[in-house]
Amino acid sequence: MANKLEVRNLRISFRTVSGKLQAVRDISFDLKDGETLAIVGESGSGKSVTSKAILGILAGNAIIDGGEIIYDGRDLLKIPEDEFYKIRGDKIAMIFQDPLSSLNPIMRIGKQLTEAMILKGKARQKSCRKAFNEYLARLEKAMIKSNAANDPEKARSISEKCKNFDKFEGTHLKLETAYNSAVNNANEAIAEIENALFLIEKNAFKDEKNIISNICELSLGTVNDYVVSDDSAELHTLVSSLKTAASASKKSGNYDEVTANLNKINEILKAAIAKEMPNFFSMGYYLTFSGEPLPDLPVSELNQFLRKYLDDNYMLEFIEYVENALRDSAKEHLVKKEAVVKELKESLNTFRADVYSRPEIDTLVNKLVKDVHDSIDPMEINRDSTAYTFESSLRSAVEVYFNGEKQNVVETKRYEKQKASYDRKAARAGGELSWKVTPAAIVDLQLAKDNICTIIIRLTEHYEELLAQKDQRDYGEEAVAVIDYLKLNASGFANKVTRRLAKLRALKLMEEVGIPEPRKRYRQYPFEFSGGMRQRIVIAIALAANPDILICDEPTTALDVTIQAQILELINKLKKERNLSIIFITHDLGVVANMADKIAVMYAGKIVEYGTSRDVFYSPAHPYTWALLSSMPDLDTNEKLEAIPGTPPNMIYPPVGDAFAERNKFALKIDFEKQPPMFRISDTHSAATWLLHPDAPHVDPPKIVTERIARSKKNAGGDSNG
Numbered sequence: 001m002a003n004k005l006e007v008r009n010l011r012i013s014f015r016t017v018s019g020k021l022q023a024v025r026d027i028s029f030d031l032k033d034g035e036t037l038a039i040v041g042e043s044g045s046g047k048s049v050t051s052k053a054i055l056g057i058l059a060g061n062a063i064i065d066g067g068e069i070i071y072d073g074r075d076l077l078k079i080p081e082d083e084f085y086k087i088r089g090d091k092i093a094m095i096f097q098d099p100l101s102s103l104n105p106i107m108r109i110g111k112q113l114t115e116a117m118i119l120k121g122k123a124r125q126k127s128c129r130k131a132f133n134e135y136l137a138r139l140e141k142a143m144i145k146s147n148a149a150n151d152p153e154k155a156r157s158i159s160e161k162c163k164n165f166d167k168f169e170g171t172h173l174k175l176e177t178a179y180n181s182a183v184n185n186a187n188e189a190i191a192e193i194e195n196a197l198f199l200i201e202k203n204a205f206k207d208e209k210n211i212i213s214n215i216c217e218l219s220l221g222t223v224n225d226y227v228v229s230d231d232s233a234e235l236h237t238l239v240s241s242l243k244t245a246a247s248a249s250k251k252s253g254n255y256d257e258v259t260a261n262l263n264k265i266n267e268i269l270k271a272a273i274a275k276e277m278p279n280f281f282s283m284g285y286y287l288t289f290s291g292e293p294l295p296d297l298p299v300s301e302l303n304q305f306l307r308k309y310l311d312d313n314y315m316l317e318f319i320e321y322v323e324n325a326l327r328d329s330a331k332e333h334l335v336k337k338e339a340v341v342k343e344l345k346e347s348l349n350t351f352r353a354d355v356y357s358r359p360e361i362d363t364l365v366n367k368l369v370k371d372v373h374d375s376i377d378p379m380e381i382n383r384d385s386t387a388y389t390f391e392s393s394l395r396s397a398v399e400v401y402f403n404g405e406k407q408n409v410v411e412t413k414r415y416e417k418q419k420a421s422y423d424r425k426a427a428r429a430g431g432e433l434s435w436k437v438t439p440a441a442i443v444d445l446q447l448a449k450d451n452i453c454t455i456i457i458r459l460t461e462h463y464e465e466l467l468a469q470k471d472q473r474d475y476g477e478e479a480v481a482v483i484d485y486l487k488l489n490a491s492g493f494a495n496k497v498t499r500r501l502a503k504l505r506a507l508k509l510m511e512e513v514g515i516p517e518p519r520k521r522y523r524q525y526p527f528e529f530s531g532g533m534r535q536r537i538v539i540a541i542a543l544a545a546n547p548d549i550l551i552c553d554e555p556t557t558a559l560d561v562t563i564q565a566q567i568l569e570l571i572n573k574l575k576k577e578r579n580l581s582i583i584f585i586t587h588d589l590g591v592v593a594n595m596a597d598k599i600a601v602m603y604a605g606k607i608v609e610y611g612t613s614r615d616v617f618y619s620p621a622h623p624y625t626w627a628l629l630s631s632m633p634d635l636d637t638n639e640k641l642e643a644i645p646g647t648p649p650n651m652i653y654p655p656v657g658d659a660f661a662e663r664n665k666f667a668l669k670i671d672f673e674k675q676p677p678m679f680r681i682s683d684t685h686s687a688a689t690w691l692l693h694p695d696a697p698h699v700d701p702p703k704i705v706t707e708r709i710a711r712s713k714k715n716a717g718g719d720s721n722g
């Protein structure tokens with residue numbers, strides 16, 4: 001599974017009046033495609049700060065001390081706001097704890113849903129147009145290079161072909177947009193007609209004038225060569241007699257004629273939407289270049305005819321050119337990648353050396369960055385995250401090293417000076433003073449070097465993997481993917497989100513998130529909704545842009561237990577249906593038991609345990625996780641819950657050792673002296689506690705935890721046996 005998002009060594013602090021508060025202290029995790037990652041921890045552990053950093057909405061006093069957040073080949077910590085704007089809400093959406101605070105109280109729900117769709121729709125149209133133009137231009141160059149190097153005549157014909165692609169795509173999209181709009185109208189008209197028939201039958205038909213005129217308008221909007229065509233005259237007649245019948249029935253109270261009319265219209269529309277959709281892509285080509293009218297054939301035969309016409313006159317040759325271009329470009333860049341691998345490996349000698357010389361390192365970094373950049377194949381349609389972020393990662397890691405070198409000198413001097421003064425004063429006073437000397441903030445230079453090497457090794461391994469797979473590549477398949485990519489971007493810019501379409505989508509979304517009677521709800525204000533319904537609306541808004549990643553920050557804390565369960569179920573359902581990747585933030589481990597694939601347990605700004613849901617629930621390794629598990633309510637027992645004693649440390653002065661030591665009944669001496677590293681327990685599981693050190697005494701989790709694990713294992717076993 002591919003990584004959707006990678007957080008690497010993220011460190012964030014806040015400027016406050018009493019000093020620098022370290023909210024997030026070097027955390028790393030990744031989020032895979034279609035996976036739910038839960039981040040669990042007590043209040044103040046840094047969960048929200050992490051999610052706000054991913055969304056680029058940190059408070060003004062925040063300082064990013066280091067790290068990376070990689071999404072789609074870019075480091076979100078380093079992109080300008082106008083680019084972030086396109087990602088936030090669009091690709092990465094967030095729902096917050098309190099639904100009321102994310103809704104506008106004086107705007108109708110419908111408008112809140114459609115507003116963003118229309119705005120984002122415009123932005124998307126623009127960026128699709130841009131992507132289409134840029135890629136086609138690059139493709140043209142590459143195609144000429146590999147297919148017509150010394151043949152100006154052929155080069156001209158390739159350029160012509162590219163221009164033509166753009167041209168017939170235009171026709172294709174006009175046709176398809178008109179078709180989509182007619183089909184949408186038909187669907188909506190059918191829904192309205194069935195609703196009206198239902199009301200008439202129940203003798204509850206009110207507001208006839210609006211309903212009937214809406215139905216008439218929608219029905220007439222279905223006339224299109226490929227939706228309602230042959231029946232269009234009949235449809236017109238039915239619509240006008242429906243209007244007459246409706247006003248007559250209002251006086252008489254007899255709706256028989258209205259009903260009959262509605263049924264006939266319904267029949268026509270249903271038949272229309274059941275028809276096969278023509279292949280507008282090839283039709284666009286035929287209509288633009290053949291100079292002939294369309295042959296009169298049933299749709300399936302027409303599609304075959306058009307497809308063949310397009311292939312014979314254009315596409316087969318075009319794809320062959322694309323395939324050659326992709327193969328040549330890939331080969332050229334694979335050779336470069338091979339050279340880069342060698343270079344990267346050699347560079348480790350310099351990066352691992354004891355002494356760093358700034359000019360030497362700078363020259364090396366510039367050279368590597370340039371060569372890596374040149375080794376990226378511009379014809380690839382999927383961004384290679386590791387290669388694209390290499391420059392920013394390497395440069396910032398090197399910066400950390402050299403800043404640390406400077407800072408260590410300054411800090412050591414400061415510390416020695418203050419310590420000497422302290423010692424003098426203490427000697428004079430004959431004992432300890434009422435204040436302490438702040439210890440020197442020394443940057444671990446070895447760690448900084450290791451981080452640099454990790455970046456080098458990461459790209460080396462990634463390139464080696466690509467090189468190893470190079471013979472398995474199928475350039476014919478890749479060429480087809482390129483055509484699809486162009487088609488997709490082209491339909492992106494032709495898909496104008498009109499008010500009508502936005503409304504239709506909003507109603508569908510409301511249905512999807514389980515809001516009953518969406519048509520009625522559409523016109524209401526947030527205060528007319530219950531808490532659970534409001535949270536559903538917030539989820540619908542978050543989904544409106546069809547994001548890849550959904551961040552849920554305590555989305556159920558404000559709700560009562562039964563509603564909470566419904567919302568969790570909804571989030572799970574949406575994840576499956578839309579293949580969303582989810583980051584689910586909560587202080588309650590119990591909430592995520594049935595939804596998380598992976599769990600990161602956070603304490604005092606660090607991830608203290610990280611593993612799959614099974615790892616964390618069945619073999620928890622960190623005493624803090626044990627404490628969370630013991631404080632989790634369990635339906636099976638009436639056992640008294642054990643609250644976690646004490647409070648988290650003040651993060652302006654984080655403890656030198658393990659931050660949890662003070663509250664940990666299993667703490668060892670070393671816990672108070674030195675921070676534990678992440679110990680690897682298995683491929684998927686790791687935890688930062690000295691208890692996992694090979695020399696540590698063996699400690700079992702508390703009884704309440706082991707009993708709970710045994711019980712839940714038994715329950716799970718019982719379930720799977722049916």
Ligand SMILES: Nc1ncnc2c1ncn2[C@@H]1O[C@H](COP(=O)(O)OP(=O)(O)OP(=O)(O)O)[C@@H](O)[C@H]1O
Nearest residue numbers: 014021023042043044045046047048049050059587
């Ligand atoms: N703008 C800010 N200025 C100063 N400190 C801040 C700021 N925002 C957050 N913090 C501090 O950062 C730390 C982490 O806060 P965060 O909001 O991430 O906690 P959390 O894990 O989400 O907790 P909760 O469960 O209460 O939401 C806390 O100590 C908090 O006080």
Ligand SMILES: [Mg+2]
Nearest residue numbers: 047048049553
């Ligand atoms: Mg929070």
